[in-house]
Amino acid sequence: MELSLRERQKERRRSEIYEAAIALFKECGFENTTATEIARASGVSRGTFFNYYPYKEAVLLDYGSLVVEQLQAEAGRRLDEGQPPLQVLYDIWSLLADENTRERDLFPPLAYEVMNPNPERAQTAYRALRLSGVVELILRPLHDAGELRSDLSLARMSNLIADTYLLVALRWSAYGTGRSLHDELRLSLDLLLTGALKRQGTGS
Incomplete structure (x- = not known):
């Protein structure tokens, strides 16, 4: 229209x-x-x-929403091309790490909005920064093929992975570590996916 x-x-x-x-x-x-x-x-x-x-941080929510939309489109394109979902997830994480590294000063106040003590503002931030939706899109082919754990829903796993990203990137942006954000995220994602993939010979 x-x-x-x-x-x-x-x-x-x-x-x-x-x-x-x-x-x-x-x-x-x-x-x-x-x-x-x-x-x-x-x-x-x-x-x-x-x-x-209505508040200064709301500008950052527009920025974060735009980044997430771009990542979702890129993830969809790669999946449509037949790229393996886990490789797509690592690549998308790398693209996001690139963005956060470039805009390191913008990320802490953006991430803090998700944890804002004002419930309305926290909910607004969560809706704007739907990173879990990108993760869910990427992992859905594995879920549909029965390759993920069956004792956790796809939505819950996606939320846990997205929340871990926010915490790791926030700590790195605010305090720094001896490793690059790419390395920090890869280590965290390796650990999470080890727990998310179905164990051989079990239903979970």
Whole structure:
């Protein structure tokens, strides 16, 4: 359905605010950037900014949602080409590690939103950052073929893997380790998949 002129104008304004905010986050740091500065950079009033984004972290949710959408599309493409699901999962994790490494300063406040003590904000973040949906898409062929554990649902395994990613990447982004994020994630994924794959000679 074609958008009305008013709707197109609102989308364009939201995009302008988003682009200005992300540019300021990268230049000045998320914590050092205020809503007033974002509004000024995007040519709107502070009140208009809050009409589009009720709090500063909501801008990051748009960023995270876009990243997840791109990963989902890439995962679907690779699966359609017949690539093995586990290889797709490792490759998608690597792409996500690339993004988090490039935008290391943006990731901690984004991940913290998922754990926000305000239930409404935490739920909003969870809906925006549906990384578990990407994992579920990738693992579904293995699930349908009976190659995953039967005592855990596909959704639960996917959520556990996605949650582990968030925690590992958050720790790496905020505190750093002696290893690259790629190596940290591969180690964690190796451990999780060892527990997720069906053991030979058992039903679980």
